[in-house]
Amino acid sequence: MGGQTGLFLFWLHVFCEVVLADVWKVDVEHKMEALVSSCVVLPCKFTYPAQQQPSDRIRGIWHKEKKWDDIIFHGDKTLVEDNFKGRTKLIGSLGGSNCSLEIDEVKNIDNGPYCFRVELETAPEDKYSFAENCVSINMIEEAPNPVVEAETSVLEGEPAIFKCSVRHTCPTHQPSLSWNHSGKIISSYKSLGHGNWEAESLLTFTPTKEDSHTSIECTVKYHGNVKGKMKASRPVFVKEKATLSHIIIPALSGLGAALLVGTVCFLVVKRYRFRSGEGRSELGGREQRQVHKRLLCALLQQSRTADIPFENIPNGLLLIVKSY
Numbered sequence: 001m002g003g004q005t006g007l008f009l010f011w012l013h014v015f016c017e018v019v020l021a022d023v024w025k026v027d028v029e030h031k032m033e034a035l036v037s038s039c040v041v042l043p044c045k046f047t048y049p050a051q052q053q054p055s056d057r058i059r060g061i062w063h064k065e066k067k068w069d070d071i072i073f074h075g076d077k078t079l080v081e082d083n084f085k086g087r088t089k090l091i092g093s094l095g096g097s098n099c100s101l102e103i104d105e106v107k108n109i110d111n112g113p114y115c116f117r118v119e120l121e122t123a124p125e126d127k128y129s130f131a132e133n134c135v136s137i138n139m140i141e142e143a144p145n146p147v148v149e150a151e152t153s154v155l156e157g158e159p160a161i162f163k164c165s166v167r168h169t170c171p172t173h174q175p176s177l178s179w180n181h182s183g184k185i186i187s188s189y190k191s192l193g194h195g196n197w198e199a200e201s202l203l204t205f206t207p208t209k210e211d212s213h214t215s216i217e218c219t220v221k222y223h224g225n226v227k228g229k230m231k232a233s234r235p236v237f238v239k240e241k242a243t244l245s246h247i248i249i250p251a252l253s254g255l256g257a258a259l260l261v262g263t264v265c266f267l268v269v270k271r272y273r274f275r276s277g278e279g280r281s282e283l284g285g286r287e288q289r290q291v292h293k294r295l296l297c298a299l300l301q302q303s304r305t306a307d308i309p310f311e312n313i314p315n316g317l318l319l320i321v322k323s324y
Ligand SMILES: *[C@@H]1O[C@H](CO)[C@@H](O)[C@H](O)[C@H]1NC(C)=O
Pocket: 044, 045, 091, 092, 093, 098, 099, 100
């Protein structure tokens, strides 16, 4: 590295430190949600005007808003309010400017707001309570159902995927999701930002006819003794896969019906001609038969185009045919 570049980088570094870090600043989510009895992690990042310090030279404290003595987290456990003893933990590294706090066994009175305070060993005045940027927690007493997603109908013999997911704010103890159907399961979780997380489970299996008209159920198990709706299910409809025989059989039966209709019409016409040749053609009877014949052929034709199997043509009609 050339001397000039080095010098430039040095000044850039100084400039950035002055502009970006020379302030007491905290970055938190002002409103969080938490499931009672589970855990909640309050995301937190901070900057201070002094040089970057290692973790053991930074003291991080969380206290209640406007009550600096109501301490919910302190490195010295004896200073922590009884109600929070053993329930709070800094999960980030203070040396990495991470002041994220975990509150475990969340109680419905843990609403806060809570504020972060930092004390540096660099100078006696290097202490700061970020009293303007505190976090309040909205308590959820009953967990909502997990969400199950899948296609409405699945194909027999083709892999089907079912997805189950829950949102939560306890990333240090992810909830577990399980299914009441065997298959390949892939579990994962991701951050949705702002302290919210989603745990998800993908179930892949190959449906059989026996699966049709049943339900597949997903059960969530949260960290802690959470109340609420832990199950959700989704019906399964299995569509038979179209095979060659499924295409050929209907085609053949359609063709057969058409041939039969054609033959019957032909016979009716022939029989009529034969009878009228016999001279039994009084005008009334003849006209009647003419009408019958047309009606019958039209009906048969209709039944063919509508793809009604020949057997389903009402017996009455066949009787008329026989009468000719
Ligand atoms: C703070 O630390 C926690 C725990 O290691 C981590 O999950 C989180 O991503 C960190 N936050 C930031 C802003 O680096």
